[in-house]
Amino acid sequence: GAPAADLYPKKILEYMEGFLISKTVFTSCELGVFDVLLKAEQPLSAEEISQAVGASLDGTQRLLAACAGLQLLIVHHDKGQVLYSNTEEARVFLTRSSPLSLCQSIQYSSRTIYLCWHYLTDAVREGKNQYEKAFGVSSKDLFQAMYRSDEELVKFMHLMNSIWNICGKNVITAFDLSPFKVICDLGGCSGALAKQCTAVYPECTVTIFDLPKVVRMSQEHFVSVADQRISFHEGDFFKDSLPVADLYILARILHDWTDERCIKLLQRIYEACKPGGAVLLVEALLNEDGSGPLTVQLYSLNMLVQTEGRERTDAQYAALLTTAGFTNIQHCLTGKIYDAVMGYKRHEI
Numbered sequence: 001g002a003p004a005a006d007l008y009p010k011k012i013l014e015y016m017e018g019f020l021i022s023k024t025v026f027t028s029c030e031l032g033v034f035d036v037l038l039k040a041e042q043p044l045s046a047e048e049i050s051q052a053v054g055a056s057l058d059g060t061q062r063l064l065a066a067c068a069g070l071q072l073l074i075v076h077h078d079k080g081q082v083l084y085s086n087t088e089e090a091r092v093f094l095t096r097s098s099p100l101s102l103c104q105s106i107q108y109s110s111r112t113i114y115l116c117w118h119y120l121t122d123a124v125r126e127g128k129n130q131y132e133k134a135f136g137v138s139s140k141d142l143f144q145a146m147y148r149s150d151e152e153l154v155k156f157m158h159l160m161n162s163i164w165n166i167c168g169k170n171v172i173t174a175f176d177l178s179p180f181k182v183i184c185d186l187g188g189c190s191g192a193l194a195k196q197c198t199a200v201y202p203e204c205t206v207t208i209f210d211l212p213k214v215v216r217m218s219q220e221h222f223v224s225v226a227d228q229r230i231s232f233h234e235g236d237f238f239k240d241s242l243p244v245a246d247l248y249i250l251a252r253i254l255h256d257w258t259d260e261r262c263i264k265l266l267q268r269i270y271e272a273c274k275p276g277g278a279v280l281l282v283e284a285l286l287n288e289d290g291s292g293p294l295t296v297q298l299y300s301l302n303m304l305v306q307t308e309g310r311e312r313t314d315a316q317y318a319a320l321l322t323t324a325g326f327t328n329i330q331h332c333l334t335g336k337i338y339d340a341v342m343g344y345k346r347h348e349i
């Protein structure tokens with residue numbers, strides 16, 4: 001091979017500096033650069049943007065140049081002046097007022113996930129999440145740690161909510177759910193998937209089951225009372241009785257928990273489920289040999305720093321479902337981040 005001095009470790013340098021890109025995007029959103037450009041409705045100079053966001057001219061110039069390099073801003077040269085405008089993608093996903101905005105998720109990444117990842121080495125060594133080091137809160141009760149303030153709760157709910165605008169329809173149509181009229185979305189959070197269900201399947205009703213403060217926040221900020229096919233049920237799915245339903249949805253629930261807790265939850269669902277009913281798992285599936293997708297491998301590390309769980313393969317989910325009593329287990333890859341796994345409770349013979 002080439003002598004070591006001639007080698008250029010392009011990939012490794014990119015990995016080493018990957019967080020510079022994340023931070024550039026976080027800061028641009030936090031300062032509201034894309035919002036200022038949206039409101040202006042015309043390209044602006046660095047000076048105008050720096051004044052509008054209340055930041056130094058020098059710092060803003062460098063930030064704008066980096067955003068242009070990242071293809072989030074378009075550079076215009078006008079009579080010797082440099083002006084900036086949003087790319088289409090930035091306008092749709094990085095402005096706060098857009099219905100497809102990722103700003104709240106980006107804020108959660110910036111203020112919460114990024115801080116947990118600071119302790120990734122400790123997480124790997126200890127094999128557990130890092131709330132105590134990152135935020136000084138006990139992680140004995142996972143969701144008590146995650147919901148340590150109302151502000152954290154709302155940010156988390158926005159994070160959960162936003163992805164279903166992008167890939168909710170795919171997971172809800174991965175299997176034909178039209179036979180199921182009474183649906184219970186366990187850990188249904190902001191109701192984003194419940195809304196997708198009622199939009200796609202006109203005959204169903206959906207109950208969102210979640211912890212009391214999540215239900216209250218969801219009713220206040222996310223689900224309009226006008227949507228009569230969506231109702232709420234406050235409770236703890238590990239302790240309280242579960243509503244009777246034809247179909248239980250568990251979207252991004254099992255990845256929070258150990259196998260033991262998952263089996264316990266699935267057994268409780270199996271008992272509550274009507275014969276002929278089913279459970280739909282919505283998760284990012286790892287390849288059978290664990291070889292990818294990279295996003296899911298990274299999510300599994302994120303589950304380590306943030307939760308008690310992990311990402312799993314479809315066979316691992318099938319094993320959990322089988323242990324709890326479910327049969328006829330099938331999975332469907334959607335081609336987007338989240339996939340679907342179905343398991344059925346046999347009809348009584």
Ligand code: SAM
Nearest residue numbers: 160187188189210211214235236237238251252
């Ligand atoms: N299903 C939603 C989604 O995919 O957008 C939210 C997933 S979030 C990772 C986990 C959800 O489970 C949160 O809404 C949380 O409040 C809820 N949860 C956690 N522990 C719970 C419990 N013991 N009983 C009921 N809900 C719980």
